Amino acid sequence: MRDWLNRVSVVAAAVIVAWALASSRTNGQAQPTRIPRAPDGHPNLNGLWQAVGNAYWDLEDHAARQGPLIALGAAYSVPEGVGVVEGGTIPYQPEALAKRNENYARSLNLLQGLAKQGNVGPRFAEKDYKVVDPEVLCYLPGVPRATYMPYPFQIVQTPTTVQIAYEYDNATRSIYMNSREEAPADSWMGWSRGRWEGESLVVDVTGLRDDTWLDRAGNFHSDALHVVERYTPTDNNHLNYEATIEDPKVFTRPWKISLPLYRRVDKGAQLGEYLCVEFADELMYGQYSKGR
Numbered sequence: 001m002r003d004w005l006n007r008v009s010v011v012a013a014a015v016i017v018a019w020a021l022a023s024s025r026t027n028g029q030a031q032p033t034r035i036p037r038a039p040d041g042h043p044n045l046n047g048l049w050q051a052v053g054n055a056y057w058d059l060e061d062h063a064a065r066q067g068p069l070i071a072l073g074a075a076y077s078v079p080e081g082v083g084v085v086e087g088g089t090i091p092y093q094p095e096a097l098a099k100r101n102e103n104y105a106r107s108l109n110l111l112q113g114l115a116k117q118g119n120v121g122p123r124f125a126e127k128d129y130k131v132v133d134p135e136v137l138c139y140l141p142g143v144p145r146a147t148y149m150p151y152p153f154q155i156v157q158t159p160t161t162v163q164i165a166y167e168y169d170n171a172t173r174s175i176y177m178n179s180r181e182e183a184p185a186d187s188w189m190g191w192s193r194g195r196w197e198g199e200s201l202v203v204d205v206t207g208l209r210d211d212t213w214l215d216r217a218g219n220f221h222s223d224a225l226h227v228v229e230r231y232t233p234t235d236n237n238h239l240n241y242e243a244t245i246e247d248p249k250v251f252t253r254p255w256k257i258s259l260p261l262y263r264r265v266d267k268g269a270q271l272g273e274y275l276c277v278e279f280a281d282e283l284m285y286g287q288y289s290k291g292r
Contacts, residue, residue: 035199035233038157042196043233045155045162048264048271051148051241054081055259058217060090068111078216084148084257090219096250103218106131114283134212137284138276140171140188142212143205143227144243144257152264154271162194162201167274175203183207186223203229214245222249237263 036044054062061083067076092100110132135141141149151167162175175194183191183206191207205227213220230242239261246254 034236036236038159040159043199043201044157045201045231045233045239046157048152048154048269049239049261050152050264051150051259051261053084053148053259054079055084055148055215055257056150057081057215059083059085059215059219059257060217061088062217068108070112084259086256086258091252091255093250093252096220100218100220103131103213103220105218107133107136107218111136133216133218135216136280138169138280139211140169141166142188142208143173143190143192144229144245145212145214146171146173146189147229147241147243147261148259151274152269152271162203165271167272169274169276175201188212190227197230199232201229201231203231205229220250221245221247224249231261234260237265239263 038044038046057078058081062078062081064080065078067078069076090100110128129137140146146153146166146168149166149168153164153166156163156165160177162177164173164175166172171189173189173192175192177194179193181193186207186209188209188211190205192203192205194201194203196202208221208223208225208227210221210223210225224247226246228244228246230240232240232242234240240258241261242256242258244254244256245251
């Protein structure tokens with residue numbers, strides 16, 4: 001009997017060891033792998049990346065809520081999301097906070113009104129451009145919003161320049177490494193200067209227009225916006241993205257967002273084309289069509 005128990009114990013121990021080894025191999029595949037290196041020794045960030053989360057809707061914590069098109073029921077409603085703002089709340093100046101809330105309310109009311117009209121082209125006035133979320137009009141998203149929109153983007157890295165191409169509206173950025181050149185003019189995607197700090201690609205972004213929002217919830221900035229981004233690989237397929245946002249016209253102090261970025265490894269993953277401008281033409285220019 002004792003021999004039988006001993007044999008059972010040995011077999012059980014072998015099974016446990018075999019399971020542990022198999023689990024270790026499986027887990028090893030998901031564990032952080034060695035960070036690939038470019039020829040110059042810096043982390044190699046080349047590839048297709050995408051954010052997964054709800055910062056696109058609202059950077060702060062938010063509950064689920066009705067979308068702008070009530071007639072469509074649950075379609076286009078806003079999902080609940082955990083905020084990506086460190087400290088939880090964007091530090092608005094009082095007047096700016098009131099404007100943020102007004103941005104969202106006026107944009108929502110305008111879109112609901114346009115939906116009721118049906119043929120919206122003739123009734124979208126020029127004054128409405130500053131009221132609605134610029135994404136509705138297919139304007140370029142700006143920085144940092146382009147990073148956490150629900151579309152992939154591709155990084156192409158060289159020692160002197162890092163190029164980022166976004167699927168949304170074919171937006172692009174050039175990050176000039178170790179440059180001291182200032183922005184020649186304000187633009188939708190700003191002027192980006194990069195440098196390496198250890199494992200992190202640090203990007204200083206200035207020259208951003210004040211036309212963009214930071215999300216769909218009406219969070220906004222002025223023409224004094226200054227963004228410092230950090231792209232830090234944690235393994236071969238993940239980047240930690242941080243953006244420190246400074247705008248003394250709108251916020252009481254600099255504040256930071258942080259979120260993970262995921263490498264697209266699905267079979268056939270590629271950067272597509274989402275030329276949304278054709279979907280906004282009727283909304284923006286319908287009043288100029290023949291017969292109107």
